[in-house]
């Protein structure tokens with residue numbers, strides 16, 4: 811996928827769909843982010859959204875990296 815990242819606005823060739831804007835006619839316009847922004851902002855790829863997604867870009871559910879478990 812080549813185009814512009816929706817976050818950093820840079821032309822990229824590593825874009826991932828992370829959401830879509832519902833459109834009245836064309837069936838929606840996808841929102842893309844580059845791999846760097848996906849990683850930096852913990853964006854959830856559209857392919858991993860729940861089926862009932864409304865297309866709003868989502869943040870990946872926090873996978874806590876802390877190893878402290880309060881023991």
Ligand SMILES: [Zn+2]
Pocket residue numbers: 815816817818819820843844845846847848
């Ligand atoms: Zn970007």
